[in-house]
Amino acid sequence: MPLIETAALVKEFKRVRRKEGAFAGVRTLFSRDFETTRAVDDISFAVEPGELVGYLGPNGAGKSTTIKMLTGILTPTSGHLDVAGVTPWRQRERNARNIGVVFGQRSQLWWDLPLIDSFRMIGRLYEVPKDRYRANLDRFVDILGMGSFMDTPVRQLSLGQRMRGDLAAAMLYEPKILYLDEPTVGLDVIAKERIREFVAELNRDTGTTVLLTTHDMDDVERLCRRLILIDHGKVLYDGPVAPLKEHYAPHRELVVQLAAETDVVDIDGAETVKAEGGRVWLSFDPRETPAARLIAAVSAKYEITDLSITEPDLEGVIRRMYLERESR
């Protein structure tokens, strides 16, 4: 039975449309003219216990909005949502006991207290038995390398230290599910690795179900076996990582800077996936179109001032996938 289940989930945000011209502020204040953003648009997925799923998509795709509904912070506009047998926004407290949440941008820790005191408060708040609390804390301090800053007030911690603290705090009461929203953003390589190690171990050893949003391809490579890719509030792909890679990995991107602004570079064997100013991203399969031949063909038709070839990152994969869907 799935631990997390969403069906036809929708979240709309209504905003008052800003008025232009004289007294714009006052007229906006009394306006009944709303614009609606469909941040999540008919999303259905199920996550089984013990899965570690990457929930990915470009900026504004609707990832955080989905997570906020799963945590009970936001109420869906319509659709069905079940998390460990609980409807999150109706039973926020019960839901809170089942989930740990880490938002990369925000901390749940008490700013003025030493880290250890935040942990103690959380232990008490969630009524964690003493022996479980001790065992968990010892383990987390060890894996996350927190020994040297347990007595430091949270406000004095570096971002990487604070994130490790947040992660430990989210798991002290052994929730079944861990939501991670950009857990490694802004961190150095070592802090990132500690966090990945912790999440991988937690999932492997205690079977914690993890839903992870990130823009960091290394997080995904290291942790996720399954991906749910979304864009414009809709699911584009839901499945294992391997077939996705097999499908798209052969492709490379040739990025050319052209002397003149161009929307589409029209060359056989390459597809324009993005154009910005004079910079154009061309996707090609090197098995069919060798890079040298492609570069020769482009430079015969256009004046190139700079170029590079890249392997597709996740954003590249999403761009290609999106392009394919649109052209269907």
Ligand SMILES: Nc1ncnc2c1ncn2[C@@H]1O[C@H](COP(=O)(O)OP(=O)(O)OP(=O)(O)O)[C@@H](O)[C@H]1O
């Ligand atoms: N409180 C809000 N009021 C109005 N619009 C909102 C609100 N929160 C989000 N949105 C809009 O909903 C859409 C989805 O936003 P969301 O934050 O879920 O995206 P995201 O995939 O998490 O993006 P990012 O990768 O940038 O964090 C965006 O168009 C955003 O502007």
